[in-house]
Amino acid sequence: MGGSIAQVLGQCTLVFSGKVIDADTRLPLSGALVQIPALKISKATDADGNFKIAGICAGNYDVNISHVSCTPITEHLHFKDDIKHNFFLPHTSNELADVTVRGTISTKGAAISQDIKGKELEALRGLSLGESLQKITGVSVLQTGSNIYKPVIHGLHSNRVLILNNGIRQEGQQWGSEHAPEIDPYVANRLSVVKGASTIRYGGDAIGGVVLVEPKLLRSVPGVSGELNIAAFSNNRQGTLSGIIEGNSKRNNAFSWRLQGTVKRGGNAKTPNYWLANSGNEEFNGSAAMGWRSAKKGLEFFYSIFNTKLAIFSGSHIGNVTDLMQAISSKEPPDYIRNVGFTYRINRPYQQVQHQLMKVKAFRNTGDVGKLNMILSLQHNWRREYDVRRFQSSANVPQLDLKMTTLGTDLIWDHFNTGHFRGTAGITGSYQRNSYEYRLFIPNYEALNFGAFVVEKWNYKKWLIEGGLRFDHRSMLNTNSNGGIQYPDRRFNNVSGNTGISYEAADGLQFTINASTAWRAPQVNELYSDGLHHGSARIEKGDANLQPERSNSILFNTILNKGRWHIDAGVYIKRIDGFIYLFPIFPPELTIRGAFPTFRFGQAPVAMHGFDLSAAYTISSHFQVDAKSSIVRAKNRNTKEWMIQMPADRYEAGIQYSLGDFKKWKETYIKPTVQYVSRQTRVPATGNIPVMKPDGSTAMESDYLMPPSAYTLLGLEAGTILQTKHQKIQFTLTVSNALNVVYREYMNAFRYFSDEMGRNIGLKIKIPIEPKTKS
Amino acid sequence: MKKQLSYWMAALMVVTFVATGCKKDPKGPENEEELITTLKLTFTEVGGTATSTVTFKDADGPGGNAPTQNEQIVLAPNKQYNCTVQVLDESKSPAVDITTEVIAEANDHQFYYEPTGVNITVTGLNTDPNGRPLGVTSRWNCGAVSGPGTVKVTLKHKPGAKGSSDPVTLGETDVEVTFAARIQ
Numbered sequence: 009m010g011g012s013i014a015q016v017l018g019q020c021t022l023v024f025s026g027k028v029i030d031a032d033t034r035l036p037l038s039g040a041l042v043q044i045p046a047l048k049i050s051k052a053t054d055a056d057g058n059f060k061i062a063g064i065c066a067g068n069y070d071v072n073i074s075h076v077s078c079t080p081i082t083e084h085l086h087f088k089d090d091i092k093h094n095f096f097l098p099h100t101s102n103e104l105a106d107v108t109v110r111g112t113i114s115t116k117g118a119a120i121s122q123d124i125k126g127k128e129l130e131a132l133r134g135l136s137l138g139e140s141l142q143k144i145t146g147v148s149v150l151q152t153g154s155n156i157y158k159p160v161i162h163g164l165h166s167n168r169v170l171i172l173n174n175g176i177r178q179e180g181q182q183w184g185s186e187h188a189p190e191i192d193p194y195v196a197n198r199l200s201v202v203k204g205a206s207t208i209r210y211g212g213d214a215i216g217g218v219v220l221v222e223p224k225l226l227r228s229v230p231g232v233s234g235e236l237n238i239a240a241f242s243n244n245r246q247g248t249l250s251g252i253i254e255g256n257s258k259r260n261n262a263f264s265w266r267l268q269g270t271v272k273r274g275g276n277a278k279t280p281n282y283w284l285a286n287s288g289n290e291e292f293n294g295s296a297a298m299g300w301r302s303a304k305k306g307l308e309f310f311y312s313i314f315n316t317k318l319a320i321f322s323g324s325h326i327g328n329v330t331d332l333m334q335a336i337s338s339k340e341p342p343d344y345i346r347n348v349g350f351t352y353r354i355n356r357p358y359q360q361v362q363h364q365l366m367k368v369k370a371f372r373n374t375g376d377v378g379k380l381n382m383i384l385s386l387q388h389n390w391r392r393e394y395d396v397r398r399f400q401s402s403a404n405v406p407q408l409d410l411k412m413t414t415l416g417t418d419l420i421w422d423h424f425n426t427g428h429f430r431g432t433a434g435i436t437g438s439y440q441r442n443s444y445e446y447r448l449f450i451p452n453y454e455a456l457n458f459g460a461f462v463v464e465k466w467n468y469k470k471w472l473i474e475g476g477l478r479f480d481h482r483s484m485l486n487t488n489s490n491g492g493i494q495y496p497d498r499r500f501n502n503v504s505g506n507t508g509i510s511y512e513a514a515d516g517l518q519f520t521i522n523a524s525t526a527w528r529a530p531q532v533n534e535l536y537s538d539g540l541h542h543g544s545a546r547i548e549k550g551d552a553n554l555q556p557e558r559s560n561s562i563l564f565n566t567i568l569n570k571g572r573w574h575i576d577a578g579v580y581i582k583r584i585d586g587f588i589y590l591f592p593i594f595p596p597e598l599t600i601r602g603a604f605p606t607f608r609f610g611q612a613p614v615a616m617h618g619f620d621l622s623a624a625y626t627i628s629s630h631f632q633v634d635a636k637s638s639i640v641r642a643k644n645r646n647t648k649e650w651m652i653q654m655p656a657d658r659y660e661a662g663i664q665y666s667l668g669d670f671k672k673w674k675e676t677y678i679k680p681t682v683q684y685v686s687r688q689t690r691v692p693a694t695g696n697i698p699v700m701k702p703d704g705s706t707a708m709e710s711d712y713l714m715p716p717s718a719y720t721l722l723g724l725e726a727g728t729i730l731q732t733k734h735q736k737i738q739f740t741l742t743v744s745n746a747l748n749v750v751y752r753e754y755m756n757a758f759r760y761f762s763d764e765m766g767r768n769i770g771l772k773i774k775i776p777i778e779p780k781t782k783s
Numbered sequence: 784m785k786k787q788l789s790y791w792m793a794a795l796m797v798v799t800f801v802a803t804g805c806k807k808d809p810k811g812p813e814n815e816e817e818l819i820t821t822l823k824l825t826f827t828e829v830g831g832t833a834t835s836t837v838t839f840k841d842a843d844g845p846g847g848n849a850p851t852q853n854e855q856i857v858l859a860p861n862k863q864y865n866c867t868v869q870v871l872d873e874s875k876s877p878a879v880d881i882t883t884e885v886i887a888e889a890n891d892h893q894f895y896y897e898p899t900g901v902n903i904t905v906t907g908l909n910t911d912p913n914g915r916p917l918g919v920t921s922r923w924n925c926g927a928v929s930g931p932g933t934v935k936v937t938l939k940h941k942p943g944a945k946g947s948s949d950p951v952t953l954g955e956t957d958v959e960v961t962f963a964a965r966i967q
Contacts, residue, residue, distance in 0.1 A: 325955060326955060326956075327940075327955040327956025327957060327959070328956050328959055330956060330959060331955060331956050334952045338952075342944070342953065344941075344943060344944035396940070396955060398884075398940065398957065399884040399885075399887070399888050400887075400888055401884055401887065401888075402884075447844075448843075539845075540844075540845045547845065597845075597849070598849065598850060599841050599844070599845035599850065600819055600820065600821070600822060600839060600840075600841040600844070600845065600850065600958055600959075600960060601819070601845050601956055601957065601958060601959055602937075602956055602958075602959030602960075603959075604845060
């Protein structure tokens with residue numbers, strides 16, 4: 009220990025210098041800020057774009073480079089000797105206007121958000137989007153078995169969480185709890201979560217929050233480069249291969265392109281004691297992007313296709329409520345399901361989903377004061393759900409087949425710093441059509457959306473004040489083919505708004521408070537669903553008379569980034585009037601397959617509050633400890649009962665040991681982690697479900713099975729970079745559930761049927777391909 | 784410059800409309816495959832020819848509207864009946880007799896009959912090619928006047944897991960109907 013301190017003290021003499029250059033115009037940028045948050049160093053470039061920082065201690069640091077008219081970049085640099093490094097900043101004044109301002113100090117905004125990028129993202133490669141987002145405090149997942157993960161932000165999910173895929177509102181069949189987001193996380197080099205309704209830029213209905221899946225900007229330096237990602241997992245023998253190739257034309261500097269593709273295949277997953285019969289997955293995805301740009305105007309084209317086939321665990325597919333009670337009372341899957349071994353084969357039941365997105369974006373500067381963006385998008389979502397095949401002779405067709413097409417248009421004007429103001433105003437519109445075949449669950453419908461918004465930021469010295477106002481209209485039209493019932497068209501109009509104040513009390517200490525009012529129109533499933541939900545043995549019934557829900561919330565956040573500390577802590581209070589939720593009705597509905605538990609959508613006033621904390625402390629240049637915690641509470645204000653299906657309290661801690669560099673092996677680290685999830689005890693005390701008690705009596709409960717016990721999981725993350733003369737290869741090893749603990753998670757719909765996945769070792773390899781011909 | 788911008792915007796519009804033009808009209812919804820809407824029991828007195836039937840019908844399958852027909856089993860005391868079960872999909876026209884598929888895959892299926900509170904015992908279930916009970920036909924032995932009670936009829940699907948004396952809890956339920964029943 010003494011040795012490492014001496015080493016640190018002894019080497020705080022390094023000099024870091026270089027130049028910040030506009031990647032498009034190749035002109036030096038004066039007044040660009042070079043920051044090393046870990047060392048609380050901040051230095052501006054001189055008139056020729058040069059900077060020089062002396063007295064740096066040896067180690068690995070994130071370096072942030074920002075400039076008023078550019079997108080900030082972060083690079084991870086290793087300091088061993090003096091470093092001279094030039095940074096190319098994409099000249100994109102407000103280029104990522106569709107990337108919201110976020111609450112880190114460097115980018116200044118009054119929205120409360122956190123992101124995953126760089127090394128942290130590398131460690132999550134190969135996982136699905138929902139699984140990856142759990143890294144962010146306040147985000148948990150709603151799980152269906154080992155394949156389907158939906159992000160839950162502050163206890164809210166599905167229709168209340170908006171996902172932006174490359175700036176476009178993801179329009180999939182997001183309503184179902186077993187409908188995972190149809191996005192390949194490999195398209196992104198940053199995943200961000202804006203918590204609560206602290207931004208209204210994308211729609212007032214994001215009461216839970218917004219997930220931003222952000223690809224990196226197209227290459228702006230001439231040449232061709234690429235990246236190959238490989239991920240392999242031990243538990244379900246899953247392999248993932250993903251590649252990117254991208255370029256920027258030498259002859260015509262304005263033209264850039266990128267091609268990206270991912271293939272993934274995994275077999276049955278294994279709990280500590282048995283294989284999960286039929287739990288494999290397959291995925292193949294691709295995307296293409298092209299852009300032409302000059303300093304004043306540009307055009308971008310983006311297309312992506314996502315295809316997945318997800319097996320549904322055999323032991324979860326039940327015929328009726330009798331089967332469900334049987335599955336619960338026997339605790340473990342029956343022998344004929346437990347005795348199945350490993351296979352990659354996907355049998356029925358499974359779901360197959362395809363999502364295509366096409367986006368065209370054009371922008372043009374409006375003088376020196378702003379930029380006009382026009383974005384057109386077309387999405388097609390095709391979801392097929394295959395139940396167990398009743399007979400070998402049965403036709404191989406799905407039980408449920410939904411096709412949704414969405415056409416969207418955005419016209420957005422960004423204006424740059426005029427005085428101390430900057431902001432965005434825009435109008436958005438979309439048309440959506442959904443149609444089904446086979447089993448009725450939701451009717452065919454058409455929907456129209458129209459929105460208009462203004463968001464302005466006023467920035468003066470240490471203060472940032474942000475305000476936004478938004479109007480939205482939504483109509484649900486022409487519902488048809490719904491079992492003879494004719495529903496009238498519904499039209500909803502309302503206003504949402506938010507305001508935030510951010511104050512930088514001291515260097516590295518920022519307080520943000522954000523108040524918002526947002527509303528959400530009832531969605532098609534909440535209004536009109538009527539039928540049997542895939543394999544979950546329950547009937548869901550909408551209520552065509554539901555009214556919109558309104559959420560009023562206050563979020564308070566503190567970021568401390570000082571010395572050895574990095575703390576991000578937030579609290580929130582939310583009151584949602586007319587919160588739309590599913591509640592069981594009694595008696596269960598009688599059908600030819602026996603009785604089915606029946607759930608109806610209703611509304612209730614709800615009060616929520618919660619707390620998110622992430623803290624990191626650097627002990628020495630070798631050791632860093634961090635801890636995270638998320639807590640959420642939600643109550644029905646009428647009945648004073650807890651709300652069902654809220655994530656239990658979770659705590660996480662890790663200690664990272666950085667080995668530093670050894671010959672060709674750079675930035676080697678190892679990080680054991682521990683996660684504790686408590687038992688969810690805050691569930692409604694009574695309900696409508698008759699549950700047989702062990703003593704033979706029957707009690708009316710709110711759920712078929714009480715929440716599972718608390719659990720503790722150990723994990724491990726380790727990484728290194730092999731740097732040879734011409735090539736760099738990044739390795740990351742992850743171990744989850746290292747002790748192969750048997751546990752069940754309350755937020756997993758399959759907790760009635762099976763244990764969670766056992767130990768899983770993942771190896772991720774990233775190979776950047778950077779030809780030597782660098783200009 | 785202005786001109787160029789409008790040219791771009793126009794080009795974008797064209798692209799979008801071409802793309803949306805490719806969208807085919809939705810087909811009219813077809814009914815779900817292998818929907819079971821109807822369970823029918825036909826009783827023939829042993830040695831006689833007179834038949835009676837009881838029917839349970841859920842015309843649109845699980846969900847949607849409630850079952851439309853739920854008849855009562857009424858049998859005579861101290862008699863024996865041969866019972867034949869039929870499962871039908873009457874949402875199609877003509878109706879599809881799904882019993883033939885159950886018989887074709889008899890090795891994976893089994894009917895169960897569970898009388899409660901009524902003096903009936905069900906025996907003599909016919910068997911599948913492996914000699915295990917199938918229950919498409921059965922013998923109902925009635926005792927003294929009793930009831931009203933119930934008879935629960937269950938069709939289980941248990942591919943690869945069927946044994947010779949499985950409990951009714953094994954496998955997935957395709958049909959589960961509880962008829963009111965009495966002997967008078």
